[in-house]
Amino acid sequence: MKQKKSVKSLISEYFIFVIFIALVIVLTCLKPSFIQPSNLVNILKQASINGILSFGMMFVIIAGGFDMSVGSTVAFTGIVAALLGQGQYPLIVPLVIAMLAGLAVGVINGVGVSIGDLPPFIMTLGTMTAVRGLALLLCNGKPVTGISQEYRAVAAQSFFGVPMLAVFLVIVIAICSFVLAKTVYGRRVYACGGNLQAARVSGINTTLIRISTFSIAGLLAGLCGFLMTSRVTIGQPTAAESYEMDAITACVVGGVSMSGGVGKPWGVVVGCLLITVIANGLDIMGVSSHWQKIVKGAIIVLAVLIDVKGKRKKD
């Protein structure tokens, strides 16, 4: 009986991975060009920005929060980076300033949620709107053109055949996984999301932990803004519309529980790849974008369903 249970829980834990592999196989059979190296590179590129964003989101959700503002933050920091990346400064300047700008948005979110005691949804909905406005204001609503060749090259170049964007993603994954699994801080992030009250009475500074998770999300959104501008070669105030939804989807599909306290980095990686592969695969097959939406929606619901069923207390 015990054996049976563990097999069952194993399947539910790795279910999303199984779906992912199945999807890859199906797509390969339907359209062999899917598995070509050039397309795999595409998938990596396409997954990178959402992937980095999802990892920031993962911290917030595991700590029991929610961040609607990351998409707007990407656009805002993308504009900042585009304005500074015209060749007038070394590239590190737009990178650092964009990340700091993202961090600032994150800190505001964190303070509003954990000190102001606002529901995360409301707080970040507010910053989502305001930061989008800030992005538009900064460039007067027009796309910012004229970024330097050097800056464009960041997203365009490859590193031993691996697109640079993916290299950034891998670095972020490595750091985030390490922090969550090995550090005291990571452990406390889980504790805060698992049971905020318990974490507080256990002597954890929950206020600081929660602020920090929003800050990480903001910081990584800033990095995404920098990369996004490099990838599309312009700073667009309207960019990254609803990217927060994609990031949340990647997290939820990857097994991060919306109620907090649960989530594994590898799950988010798979979740993010899954979303990208769906979009890429359906694009390749020439399926209309309307269908893509339906498939994406179905997968979210399915994933959460499994999450809920798997979590139900053994009775």
Place this chain on the structure above:
Amino acid sequence: MEYILEMKDISKTFPGVKALDHVQLQVRPGEVHALMGENGAGKSTLMKILMGIYTKDEGGEILFDGKPYRASSPKEAMDQGVAMIHQELNPILDMTVFENIFVGRELKKNGLVDTKAEIQEAQRLIAECGLHVSPKERLRNLTVAQCQLIEIIKAISLNAKVIIMDEPTAAITDREVELLFGHIRRLTAQGVAVIYISHRMDEIFSICDRVSVYRDGQYIGSGDTKDMDEAQLIKMMVGREITDVFPKLEAEIGDVVFEAKNIVREDNKVKGVSFAVRKGEILGIGGLVGAGRSELVEGIFGMHKLSEGEIFVKGKRVQVHSPKDIIKEGVALITEDRKVTGLNLSGSVNDNIAMVAIEKLLTGGLYNKNKARSASQEYIEKLNIKTPSGDQIVGNLSGGNQQKVVIAKWLLNDPDIIILDEPTRGIDVGAKRDIYLLLGKLVQQGKAVVMISSEIPELMGVCDRIMVMCEGNLSGEVARDEFTQERIMTLASAIEV
């Protein structure tokens, strides 16, 4: 130094309420000091001030180890050597045992969490406690009692000088209580002081050295337990004499009105249990936590799938697919955890009472607020529910009164068979007595009552017959004239089967 902890002249005012009014507490090193009082007496508030969760009003002082003491957060309290096991247990369900034990004070190696050392240390502590769980198991997969023990292990391992235990035995079995007491004695032998909050009289007298009593935010008095008896203590707590802790009203016992035959649950937590209840009878179900008592009644009530079993209500076979099938036949189940399955805590008393029997409160198919209000008022009076009005939010009532609201909700539906799962858990003496009296009145009216309880004295005091369960089986049945604590314990631990 006589006292390890001295709290003098402490007051705490919440908006509109004076929760503590110049109270005091003195605790000696190495003693188990009981805090007694009805719910709302101010015990928890006093302890929360000590833990830095609440800030006391101006004036008064706290001395710890002879020095002035101040804590503005639980962390500061713990750093100074004060730890607390909370009544509302807050384990982090999705974390493992070892992670829970070390949350907030993780063991480190090279700046990183030393998981290996934590697991080893947790293993040692668990073994010492006589618990059989893996340190890597998630708390979600443990029983309530096991979670509670983990919480206790956590507090013990803090190496605190004062450990506050707020209702530590509320969810654990007598065997586990004994283990816990063993730990408490070991701690006190090392000079640790334990502040013990409980409503269970027997525990107070068996483990505590001294007791301080509070009532309505006032300090009433202290004394050595060996110089006191139960009646004295109750009088101090409630401010009047309660002569009979377990009042038993005489009722006429009639025919069988409810029968369950060979109940087997699909998940095998109940393995073929049969029983019957008669009109006018109070049947107790005893046993250890995890014996399958709640599982049995929840199975009967259609909350879980049965693989076998027949249910007869008033002689009629009833097919139960969901709770509403059996509610229709006049059976009510008052569940164990009133906060999770029994109440809408943010709703009013009226709304909660109206929840089950809503069909009786309709006019022309619509919910009639006035009908609900008058029905609820009737039960507020009948059950002696202490609430300012029927519009009060249930979450603001004391545990005992919440429990009465749950019972009122079901009584309004006028059931003939009432099943109660741990109806007196976590409520104070006065409210317990009200509930015993209510059960007596119900059987006098010709209803049948089934009561699950982990407190053997309570079962023996209230029931006409006790059936005892062990590991999903029925291990025996005892009639009122054969009641002895020993006999019930033996059946519960399945020494004779």
Place this chain on the structure above:
Amino acid sequence: MSKKRFLAMLMAGAMALTMTACGSKPADEGGAADGGDDASAGGAHKIALIAQHQTNAFQIAIAEAAEAKAKEMGVELTILSADQDAATQISQIEQCVSEGYEAILFEPVDPDGLRDAAKSAADAGVVMINIVSACTDWQNCGISAVSYGNNVKAGETEMQQVAELLGGKGNIAILTGPSGDAGGLQRMEGYENVLKNYPDIKQVVAPADCQWDTAQAQATVESWLSAYDLDAIVCQNDGMAVGAGNAAGANSGIVIAGVDGTPDGFEAIKDGRITGTVSQNGADMAANGIEAAVTLLDGGKLETTEIITDNTWIDANNLADYE
């Protein structure tokens, strides 16, 4: 720039003529200034412009041109943004009516949804003018004039250019704006009108809805290029064309076309990532709309109530004239 000024002068001249007709002083140069004088004589006209949104270069150009024109003509102009929301736009119209604006220029967020609001405003005596796109059956819902570029024609121009560049033969793919967007549908109609004449041009993949978004277009085209052999990618705006251009790379040999003539598109034309774009001169549409409003407010008559701004194909050859 020069072309814009020329057009403005032309319009001003036309206005001067109409003003003569209704008894205003004739002007030898730039009748608009006179119109402005007239207006200020009886208190400056209060005009509102309700844009669909204010979040892209095209819309910003409209607002800037309208402001410039209003200043030139001496009218008081307020610019509002409906943020792509029909309900917002309706309440903004109602608000403007109650605040005593004499004319309202707006780009309907929804061609059908704004009809009633326009009608009631017109009934209240406000001059209603559509710019950029028009309400369905605009003549019958109180709209006095429309000033727009014809989206169908823009689509035709774009596809015609692509077809000629391909020599009438090849594989193409189309990137569209949000499904159901009126402008997008009209551009698509234009594409289809042209494609009828070129049976050898094949759409090898279903049009993709990329929400006017560069990044999304970029991802979609990257995926397409690993599976399809495309000769041209026809995009419904410049933002998506830039994304397609990024995916294909500079001078890829793939014909990539957009619509709008916005700075990001120009930049991409210059470095060879996209082939060309159809300029939708929003600035002129706005300026013409303001002029029409002032004419009507001054009691004049319009030569035509449907003022169409021409679209032009811009590529590397003539880019310098428009930047």
